[in-house]
Amino acid sequence: MNKVFYLIGLVVFITVVISCNNDQNISDDDHTDLPYIGQHDVVYQATEDHEVGDTMYHTVPDFEYMTQDSTYLSSAEIDDKVWIAKFFFTHCPTICPPMTASMKKVNEALADHADNLVFLSFSIDPERDDPERLQTYMDRHDIQAENWYFLTGDESATHQLGVEGFQLLATADEDAPGGFAHSPNFVLVDEQQHIRGVYDGLDPVSRKSLIADAKKLLDHE
Numbered sequence: 001m002n003k004v005f006y007l008i009g010l011v012v013f014i015t016v017v018i019s020c021n022n023d024q025n026i027s028d029d030d031h032t033d034l035p036y037i038g039q040h041d042v043v044y045q046a047t048e049d050h051e052v053g054d055t056m057y058h059t060v061p062d063f064e065y066m067t068q069d070s071t072y073l074s075s076a077e078i079d080d081k082v083w084i085a086k087f088f089f090t091h092c093p094t095i096c097p098p099m100t101a102s103m104k105k106v107n108e109a110l111a112d113h114a115d116n117l118v119f120l121s122f123s124i125d126p127e128r129d130d131p132e133r134l135q136t137y138m139d140r141h142d143i144q145a146e147n148w149y150f151l152t153g154d155e156s157a158t159h160q161l162g163v164e165g166f167q168l169l170a171t172a173d174e175d176a177p178g179g180f181a182h183s184p185n186f187v188l189v190d191e192q193q194h195i196r197g198v199y200d201g202l203d204p205v206s207r208k209s210l211i212a213d214a215k216k217l218l219d220h221e
Contacts, residue, residue, distance in 0.1 A: 032196070032213075032216040032217060032220050033216075034188075034196040034197060034213055034216060034217070035196065035197070036057040036058070036194050036195070036196065037058070037167060037194075037195040037196065037197070037198060038057065038058025038059075038167055038194075038195050039058050057194050058167075058194065058195060059192065059193040059194055060075070060083075060161075060165045060166060060189055060193045060195065061075075061161065061164075061165050062074070062075045062076065063075045063153075063157075063161055063165075064153070065122070065149075065151035065152060065153040066131055066151065066152050066153060067131065067134075067149050067150065067151060068131050068134035068135040068138055068149070068150040069131065069135070070131040073149055073151065075193070078118050079191070079193065080191055081116050081117060081118050081191060082113075082116060082117045082118075082188070082189065082190060082191060082214060082217045082218055083117075083118055083119075083120055083187075083188070083189035083193075084103070084106060084117070084118075084119050084120070084186055084187070084188055084189075084210070084214065085119075085120040085121075085122065085166055085186065085187045085189065086099060086103060086120070086121055086122070086168075086185070086186050086187070086201060087121075087122045087123075087124050087158075087162045087166070087168055087170040087182045087183065088100065088121055088122070088123065088124070088182065089123050089124050089125035089128070089129060089178065089180050089182075090123065090125070090128070090129050090133055090134065090136075090137040091125060091128060091129075091178055092177070092178050092180070093177050093178050094177045094178070095184050095201075095202060097141075098201075098202055099184060099186075099201040099202065100121070100137075100141050100143075101141070102186075102201045102202065102204075102207055103119060103121070103148075103186065103201065104141065104143060104145075105207065106119075106186070106207060106210060106211055106214075107119055107143075107145050107147075107148055109211045110211060110214055110215070110218075111145075113214070113215070113218045114145070114146070114147045115147075116218055117147060117214065117218060118147050118148070118149065119145065119147060119148035119149065120148075120149055120151060121148070121149070121150045121151065122151050122153075122158055122161070122162065122170070123150070123151065123152045123158070124155065124158055124159060124162065124170045124171070124172075124180050124182055125155070125178075125179075125180055126152045126153060126154065126155050126158065127155065129152050130152060131152065134150040134151075134152060135150075137150065138150060155172070158170065159171050159172070162182070162183075166187045166189075166195065167187070167195060167198065168182065168183040168185055168187060168198075169181060169182055169183040170182045170183070184200060184201050184202050185198050185199060185200055185201060186198070186199045186200075186201045186207075186210055187199075188210060188213055188214055188217070190217050191217075196213065196217065197209075197210065197213045
């Protein structure tokens with residue numbers, strides 16, 4: 001269990017430090033006042049898309065997963081939308097149900113933006129969380145939103161996507177409840193796949209901040 005808390009603390013520390021450091025690194029055409037979260041680099045050699053001195057912000061890498069409908073969803077299909085993502089597993093005995101209830105409230109609060117916004121719930125226990133199980137989980141929580149995808153795929157790749165891509169802890173841990181450890185946070189991603197905010201999914205105040213920040217991105221389109 002100490003290992004779990006250490007990993008959570010490390011991810012949170014890195015996220016907070018980088019978020020603070022990025023407050024002044026917003027691109028000229030972005031007036032949302034939201035930070036860019038994650039490691040970034042400076043361009044030292046000009047390319048077709050970037051000039052020397054441009055800042056290269058962290059982006060969530062490409063992915064493809066099976067949904068609760070047994071169809072595949074790739075990041076390329078939604079790369080023109082704002083994302084709100086979390087990691088979970090359906091057999092989770094602790095924080096997953098309240099996280100799901102919290103995300104449902106976020107979804108409902110942003111219902112008017114459904115055409116330009118998607119919600120992504122990545123299972124970190126794909127061996128048990130097949131599409132049928134994900135659909136059952138959605139039904140149990142009365143989730144009917146068409147812009148909310150519950151996703152299942154390769155376990156190792158998903159854990160890597162969580163830690164390196166979305167900057168969230170997501171890992172197997174035999175000492176954790178249910179055998180997996182993951183962050184309680186939600187991540188806000190803009191249309192260029194940059195992370196623009198990380199929010200405690202179990203905290204109502206943080207949830208309100210997420211809703212407000214998502215509207216900034218959506219109204220900025």
